[in-house]
Amino acid sequence: MYATAAAVVVVVGMLFAYHANLLLDRSTATDRARSDRQAEKAVDREQPAFVSTVTPRDYDRDTPDAAAVLLDRPLTEGEQATLTAMNGDVSRVWGFMKPLGGRIVEHASHVAPREDGNRKRGQAQTFDLNLNSDRAAGLTINDMTAVKDSCRAPTAQTVVNIPPSGAESRQGLLWDLTGGPTDKPRGPYVLDEGESQGELYFRRNVVELGNGQSNMAFRIQPEVSTHTCEWHLVASYTDTSGSHEQRIPSGTGTFTTEAIPSQPVQYFERVPGTGWGCVGTMSQQGCTATEFLVLD
Template identity: 30%
Template sequence: MTESVSPDTAEPGGQPATPSDEVPNTRDEGAADGARDSGQALVVQEQPSYMDDVVSVIAPDAFDSNPRRRNRKLVIAALFMLGATFLGACGDLLLSAVFAKEQAEIASGAEDKVAREGDAFSFSVEKSSDFPEAAMMNRLLSRAEIAKLSQADRDALGTDGRHLLDYVVSLGGVAGYSSNAYAIMGKKNAAAFSEEWLIRLVSDRSVPLIITDITPVQVKCTPAKAVSLVTVAWEGGGSTEGVFFDLTHKHYSPQIANSGEEHFGDSFFRYKTLELGNGQSSIGLRVGVSGGSKDCAWKSFRVTYSDTTGTFHQDITNGSKGFFVHGVDQARIRQESVVTIKGVEECAISSPGVRNCKISKPASP
């Protein structure tokens, strides 16, 4: 049997124990030793590290008392943040690109709208006087005037027979052309007469436009007044480049007037196109018109063109005076001269439309 010892038991020597003389408490150490001897785990509570404090502030979801799990969470969080940042930047760039494209399209559309609201092209009109082939007058030439057309006076007037026409014009005549009118309108118009205009169209549009038709508008015709005609009949005489309008037809369709072309005399826009804008800044046209046996006036040439938005019209005017072409009616011609390489032939007109031309002394009008 073991006896218990009281804490107040005097130490050897008979002196009572004092607090400062208490022996060290070895109960905890003994418990630890006992836990180790019995195989039980000793849990030691560690103080949070500096990294734990940082993680708890900047990434609370990644906080973990286990360093390995904490590090994995930190890596995943960092990758997620990097991915979100990258996607956000890409989204911003994409939105900026889409916005810039929309703004460019809006600006381009606005420019096109402004361009379409104005005229599609500007134009210039000039009456052609290059290499005329005929001249007509509303009166008969005098004997002295006809004499100037004879071979004796040709040197004074110029070696080219067309210079003789300048003299007729100086007397009040009108110079024009006959070869294309004769070829296109047919041999029944033996005294066919046409006049020409040089028309240039200019456009600074960026939007392409295609001209699909040109036609005279507000055409009014009256019987021709010409009674005297002088023509130049040089071999290989001049030709008209461009388009030709025969106002004796109900529909004023432009015809090809390039005499060397395969489709000469056929519908112009059936075989050809005229384009302006989109780099093609100008077009030049030589436009011939004949009223046949009538004098004809019209207000303008109406141009029909199309672009990506539809079909439109614009008029080509000749200032406030409009356009006018003189006709030649064979039944009314009372005096005719033909200039050839041999000289000036005076034509004897036995009946309306019937004539016999030969080099002879001019008869008195």
């Protein structure tokens, strides 16, 4: 009899504990769910808002039709003869100059931005910028501003120029960094063909990232003129916690865009349909078009 009574007490106790826990779970479920969501959001916000990946243009595979190649020393007489024996094809000139330490700078797009007072385009070194976010919550980039960290006079001693034969438009975004360190950058401007060409990109567009959105990729064309500049981007974005900024590249990294010196030691230019024009400290071997060369 005592054993039966004890068993009943145990069963009743277990039932009471079960129902008490069930009531407690139900009464605290909302608070726990809210706490879990807040914790998930906090962990999500600990991740970088987005990651930027920069890929320089591969000039070996994607050589522009018109460009200048810069070198930090004068060409020897033999190297000059090799150069001026070429027909001015950029890929051949680049193949010859790259092993010597050459660097390509592109002629910036001839499609001048509509609201940019700069009608004389400079030089550019394009790269691809990829933006991606692993955040569960979405974010919106509504502006990207270029900031000059420093600018200096270009130092190349040799310039080999293959000028464009006509107007050329390229896809992507252009930042105008022309001028010296006190000249404020402008842009980005749309270079793609279409009715928005030459307009400020963020006037009509935003970049949506996170929340399962696909990454965003841009071809960037930074333009300089009289100065070689170190610079970076500041992206302004909003998320559920407010407005923020993020630096591109992260940390203290910078981009470098090199300008063509106005008076290099040696200057070679392929005059269309005529030959090579040569100015500076050099022999005139192969320079049959020097008299036709027009320098700004």
